[in-house]
Amino acid sequence: MEDKEGPDPAGTEFxxxxxxxxxxxxxxxxxxxxxxxxxxxxSILSEFGWNILQPDHADEIxxxxxxxxxxASRGLAGNFSGSQSQSCGAAGGVGGSCSGAASNxxxxxELPTSNPSVSSSSSEDPPEKSTGFGGKxxxxxxxxxxxxxxxxxxxxxxxxxxxxxxxxxxGYRWRKYGQKAVKNSPFPRSYYxxxxxxxxxxxxxxxxxxxxxxxxxxxxGQHCHHSVGFPRGGLISHEAxxxxxxxxxxxxxxxxxxxxxxxxxxxxxxxxxxxxxxVRESRALPEPTSQLPKDEGLLGDIVPPGMRKT
DNA sequence: CGGGTTTGACCGGCGC
DNA sequence: GCGCCGGTCAAACCCG
Numbered sequence: 450m451e452d453k454e455g456p457d458p459a460g461t462e463f464x465x466x467x468x469x470x471x472x473x474x475x476x477x478x479x480x481x482x483x484x485x486x487x488x489x490x491x492s493i494l495s496e497f498g499w500n501i502l503q504p505d506h507a508d509e510i511x512x513x514x515x516x517x518x519x520x521a522s523r524g525l526a527g528n529f530s531g532s533q534s535q536s537c538g539a540a541g542g543v544g545g546s547c548s549g550a551a552s553n554x555x556x557x558x559e560l561p562t563s564n565p566s567v568s569s570s571s572s573e574d575p576p577e578k579s580t581g582f583g584g585k586x587x588x589x590x591x592x593x594x595x596x597x598x599x600x601x602x603x604x605x606x607x608x609x610x611x612x613x614x615x616x617x618x619x620g621y622r623w624r625k626y627g628q629k630a631v632k633n634s635p636f637p638r639s640y641y642x643x644x645x646x647x648x649x650x651x652x653x654x655x656x657x658x659x660x661x662x663x664x665x666x667x668x669x670g671q672h673c674h675h676s677v678g679f680p681r682g683g684l685i686s687h688e689a690x691x692x693x694x695x696x697x698x699x700x701x702x703x704x705x706x707x708x709x710x711x712x713x714x715x716x717x718x719x720x721x722x723x724x725x726x727x728v729r730e731s732r733a734l735p736e737p738t739s740q741l742p743k744d745e746g747l748l749g750d751i752v753p754p755g756m757r758k759t
Numbered sequence: 760c761g762g763g764t765t766t767g768a769c770c771g772g773c774g775c
Numbered sequence: 776g777c778g779c780c781g782g783t784c785a786a787a788c789c790c791g
Contacts, residue, residue, distance in 0.1 A: 624762085624763060624764085625763075625764055625765080626764090626782095626783070626784080626785095627765090627766085627782070627783060627784080628764090628765075628766075629780090629781065629782070629783095631780095631781085632779090632780070632781090638781085638782095640782070640783075644762090644763090653782095
């Protein structure tokens with residue numbers, strides 16, 4: 450299962466998206482986002498012993514964007530068109546009870562009836578065995594899901610990591626629930642769920658078809674519990690930092706679905722241009738989230754300010 | 760025996 | 776309407 454000793458990638462890239470929103474952004478916003486994110490967080494990540502590469506893998510980024518655009522254009526667009534939805538509303542996900550809110554695509558705070566992940570995660574703790582993960586999935590089971598009810602997607606966050614191992618240790622325990630061959634890629638994509646029954650976080654792991662040394666890990670959702678263990682001698686890994694603790698409403702980046710998206714992907718793009726759009730969906734966010742200063746960044750809740758270089 | 764993985768089947772959404 | 780494809784289910788299997 451969770452193979453590996455602590456990962457020691459040659460480098461890591463990261464990208465984020467808030468796939469529940471997909472608000473239109475300018476053609477340069479992707480690279481802007483990456484550059485901005487990189488600039489702001491790389492120094493923090495370096496504290497964890499990770500060597501962060503410059504975000505110049507245009508091809509991979511492009512592919513990632515393509516991937517997400519595909520998601521958005523395939524059956525999920527309806528969910529993306531709305532504003533943020535959450536499952537585990539506790540900001541930072543530390544010790545919070547799983548609660549959350551979602552808003553419908555119209556932006557109202559009304560909870561859609563098709564939002565099972567939120568209600569189920571907050572009000573019940575299915576006692577099913579782990580092998581029975583199908584018994585209470587985070588989303589409406591396809592067999593139960595009514596027509597017209599669309600799957601609610603959680604904010605997603607992707608990493609590109611140079612690594613020998615596919616499934617990098619991130620401090621959380623994951624259960625694999627599926628594997629699929631990916632079109633136009635010789636490498637399969639693996640699907641994982643957090644083993645915590647209250648937690649609906651999922652992640653996808655796949656290798657880049659263009660650079661097999663790069664592992665693309667996409668997290669979806671937000672952990673509502675502590676990680677089970679910290680790799681790297683007690684330090685939480687960068688993946689855990691982002692995957693588990695990033696806070697919707699704080700510094701997430703929107704990618705455009707537009708065709709001109711690719712044009713913005715260039716290492717030469719400077720952050721002097723438009724900064725990424727920050728999500729400010731205070732309406733749908735639970736209390737704790739708003740307590741987090743937006744400047745804290747994605748690591749803000751786990752990295753003491755004193756640790757930072759910036 | 761409990762917990763995790765494998766893998767084929769199934770489902771829903773989109774494009775044509 | 777049909778086929779494609781991503782995502783998920785769940786039975787079977789594996790392992791400690």
